[in-house]
Amino acid sequence: MTVLSIQSLSMRFDQPGGVAVQALKDVSLDLRQGELMSVLGPSGCGKTTLLNILAGFLAPTSGSVTLGGKPVTGPGAERGMVFQQGALFEWMSVRENVGFGPRMKGMPKAELREIVDHLLDTMGLKDFKEKAVYELSGGMQQRVALARCLANDPDVILMDEPLGALDALTREKMQGLVLRLWKETGKTIVLITHSVEEALLLGERLVVMAPRPGRIHREYRLPFAEMGAGQDLRGIKKHPEFARTREEILGMIWDMEEEIMGRVEAG
């Protein structure tokens, strides 16, 4: 069942001086319920623009986004966002951060407390509930951000390089957590990343985008997310199929970068 439908989305920014930037051109995608899709591409391919349109922070110049049949016209609680970093509220404790969405909707305190407690327990933040967020490490802060998003029970979760600012070890642990949460909650997730390995691990569906104009270059269906939800991720990374796909996509992105450089040098 299609839950999120993106139809021939285009985005043009007019710049001072009359030069227009075609950030997105004719992007169409359909996401079914419970799908985990990762979006990968070189910088400038419009993947963040795409996510901002899905979240409702930007209005496309043409095309449409519908969620469960209803057009997206602005930000809303049914589309949760997880940002790279710095989106937590420092003036609130971990508990208050996680409970923010339901609290704004006026959920009764007891129910709110139960939801937040449960989420924080499953996230391994049991002993940090009353701490200030700036007292936590980067990895823990991203766990809080994930929990805050889940507490609001959105239909779709949009992740904008959520693990991009973490160190390699923490990042690997968090990738496992994202997969586990995806399996447990069955949420539809769109994840943007610039790490090929992460895109392969955290996408049963992988979209590679190309720049100038931003467009969908290729799509893959991948088995690794399904495999990774149960077993250790390093085992999957050793899989020959994993290595082959990684090299293929890396080569593809290298070629795009080369082409841009060539065009810049020629122009």
Added chain:
Amino acid sequence: MDLIRQLAGETWLVLTTVAGVIPWLILYVLLILLCYFIWRQISRLFRPRSDFGSLKTVTFGDESAVTSDFAASVMSLVLIFLLWGAFTGSKLVPSFLHAPGPFTGDGTFTYISEGPDGAMDEGNVTVRVFPFGTKAEVPVVDPGPGFAKDDALVVAAYRSELLKAQDNDEVTEDAGAKVVSVNGVAIEPEGPAVDVGFASVNMTAKGTLNVTPDKGWQMEKIWLPAPEDVWARFVEISRDGFRNSTLAEHLGYSLFRVIVGFLLGAVIGIPLGYAMGLSDWFRGWFDPIVEFMRPVPPLALIPLVIIWAGIGEVGKIVLLFLAALWIMAIAARAGVSGVRIAKVHAAYSLGASKPQILRHVIIPNSLPEIFTGARVAMGVCWGTVVAAELVAAEKGAGMMIMTASKFQNTDIVIMGIILIGGIGFSIDLLMRWAERVMVPWKGKA
């Protein structure tokens, strides 16, 4: 061109004054370094340190390794106090530390008078110098032989006195006698002064001797009173009040004006700043006003405020309101602009409404900036209220020191300055404490 020449002249004057101060500055720096080396040796003896900071080998250039040395602060204040005491002859400072005081007691010198016929005679002068504020008898001297009789003179310390040396002589000035030398050094009208050991003697245009006892290095009370005098004055004024008002009233009125003016400024300025940070229209509307009013020093508004609102409380509070208003508006605007867009986006994605985002994201996010602004505004307000009271007020700390200065009550002026500084410093400490309690996340984002 005239202006440039005048300014060049003024600049030269300033530069020469500064050049005169430089040796003293160098001396002061040497004293600081001396204290440093002595204290380092002492502290090494008593507490070998091994915390992380002291184990760093690179401290020069590492800002985090530089902390305020408490011992240095204490020594700095003690030194100021010692200097103050030493140059005012304070009883609180041991007398061997005193700078040389003014000469007091009896001294003598001789002069030679030349009669109209060319005859010379020597006269002795006994000078009694008494400390300022006491009384002294004219010393009794024997007139002695010759036509120039011996004289006696009393002078207060720091003052000078004309000596009518020949009034009692057998050949007076009117008869053609004139003084030609003092202690064997020739002297002439308006010529250089002669040093007689305890005083300098010069001659006026009319030929009269003028005796100025040595003033020493200590300051006269009228320039700088001793610490204990200032303390005594403080005790007296806190007991009896000053100009029909108690000390608490003077300080209380100043504080009251600052607090009311600041609060009004904050109550109007913060919403104004939020409006400017959240709406194109409001920013466009108020930008020219705020940007123009911000660089106008509040002190420059005093005349206008006095014309419009008089010298009563309303005028002062209006002035302080204006002083705080722009600072608070700009701080609130900066606080709104400083919010990370990811936080606002996150709040929208969590389903928050605009009022909820204002209440739960924008306002808390701007609090650190607002506290910084409040500290600046309180400092400016406190400075402005004192200045406004200097101009016109019935009560207040500024009025107190201005009135005292008109009567040359320097001790009250110094006491007032110390109180004003202390209160300003306390206000800042209080604001910093409030900031720590209310905005613990400041600088941790």
